[in-house]
Amino acid sequence: xxxxxxxxxxxxxxxxxxxxxxxxxxxxxxxxxxxxxxxxxxxxxxxxxxxxxxxxxxxxxxxxxxxxxxxxxxxxxxxxxxxxxxxxxxxxxxxxxxxxxxxxxxxxxxxxxxxxxxxxxxxxxxxxxxxxxxxxxxxxxxxxxxxxxxxxxxxxxxxxxxxxxxxxxxxxxxxxxxxxxxxxxxxxxxxxxxxxxxxxxxxxxxxxxxxxxxxxxxxxxxxxxxxxxxxxxxxxxxxxxxxxxxxxxxxxxxxxxxxxxxxxxxxxxxxxxxxxxxxxxxxxxxxxxxxxxxxxxxxxxxxxxxxxxxxxxxxxxxxxxxxxxxxxx
Numbered sequence: 001x002x003x004x005x006x007x008x009x010x011x012x013x014x015x016x017x018x019x020x021x022x023x024x025x026x027x028x029x030x031x032x033x034x035x036x037x038x039x040x041x042x043x044x045x046x047x048x049x050x051x052x053x054x055x056x057x058x059x060x061x062x063x064x065x066x067x068x069x070x071x072x073x074x075x076x077x078x079x080x081x082x083x084x085x086x087x088x089x090x091x092x093x094x095x096x097x098x099x100x101x102x103x104x105x106x107x108x109x110x111x112x113x114x115x116x117x118x119x120x121x122x123x124x125x126x127x128x129x130x131x132x133x134x135x136x137x138x139x140x141x142x143x144x145x146x147x148x149x150x151x152x153x154x155x156x157x158x159x160x161x162x163x164x165x166x167x168x169x170x171x172x173x174x175x176x177x178x179x180x181x182x183x184x185x186x187x188x189x190x191x192x193x194x195x196x197x198x199x200x201x202x203x204x205x206x207x208x209x210x211x212x213x214x215x216x217x218x219x220x221x222x223x224x225x226x227x228x229x230x231x232x233x234x235x236x237x238x239x240x241x242x243x244x245x246x247x248x249x250x251x252x253x254x255x256x257x258x259x260x261x262x263x264x265x266x267x268x269x270x271x272x273x274x275x276x277x278x279x280x281x282x283x284x285x286x287x288x289x290x291x292x293x294x295x296x297x298x299x300x301x302x303x304x305x306x307x308x309x310x311x312x313x314x315x316x317x318x319x320x321x322x323x324x325x326x327x328x329x
Contacts, residue, residue, distance in 0.1 A: 005175030012064030013295035018047035041258025045161030045283035058142035061164035073101035077134040082117025082287035115315025117287030141287035150214035161283035165291025178324040179240035229320035237322035254313030255289040305329035
């Protein structure tokens with residue numbers, strides 16, 4: 001294959017119809033709309049129905065992305081889903097997505113690195129295309145986090161929502177992938193994890209009674225970690241791309257907390273109008289948050305050809321990452 005670069009050919013996103021507002025949470029928790037908004041920037045979250053699994057959201061987003069091209073599912077060489085809420089422990093959700101789209105013979109795999117999933121996935125998928133292994137890859141960040149949230153825990157119940165964002169990556173003569181910086185620290189998994197359900201702590205009746213099947217987070221520690229790593233990862237990614245902060249047109253961060261986003265943007269000297277934020281509508285959708293934000297920004301016409309973007313995120317692992325990208329229409 002003569003092409004050695006990669007570009008994003010199309011984007012799409014999907015959010016379920018169910019809505020959970022701050023006012024709804026006021027009725028069941030010791031909280032208020034003002035408290036939630038001030039501390040997180042969140043107003044609403046989309047909530048999947050009992051019958052909707054993560055693959056359903058991923059398939060919907062993928063179809064929307066495909067509809068913006070002349071491609072069929074069979075034209076995609078590989079399907080990658082970033083998620084921590086898979087349909088099953090195995091098989092991979094990506095296999096289900098590919099099959100339901102009508103491409104069951106294609107390569108497919110999941111990436112499970114929590115909210116950093118899209119950043120890791122973008123790096124891996126771009127590398128597979130730039131190396132010539134595949135021509136086109138469908139990368140989807142999809143989550144149904146409301147299914148693993150403890151509704152009695154105010155510290156986490158207010159944060160998470162469901163959704164999916166998809167990008168179609170394809171080989172191109174001009175390379176849009178400028179750099180990547182990934183990292184992790186697994187020394188303190190207790191700061192952000194679902195304790196029970198794996199081989200370390202199986203989901204026993206005792207674990208179920210302790211509500212260990214739900215998300216647990218040490219908020220203050222994660223906040224400090226997030227701000228530090230988002231800033232450092234962006235710095236390194238820009239350095240690798242031989243760019244300065246002043247070269248940056250857009251910052252598309254993981255939508256976890258408005259105060260975290262504001263702190264990172266302030267350090268980068270990014271004006272508010274150059275930072276893509278939609279946390280008020282979706283809450284934290286983990287691996288889906290960045291592709292959803294990208295899809296909305298592209299649909300609105302905000303992102304133009306030639307713009308320099310940094311995608312940056314952090315999450316369980318603990319993990320973090322940033323990708324520098326030049327947009328090509």
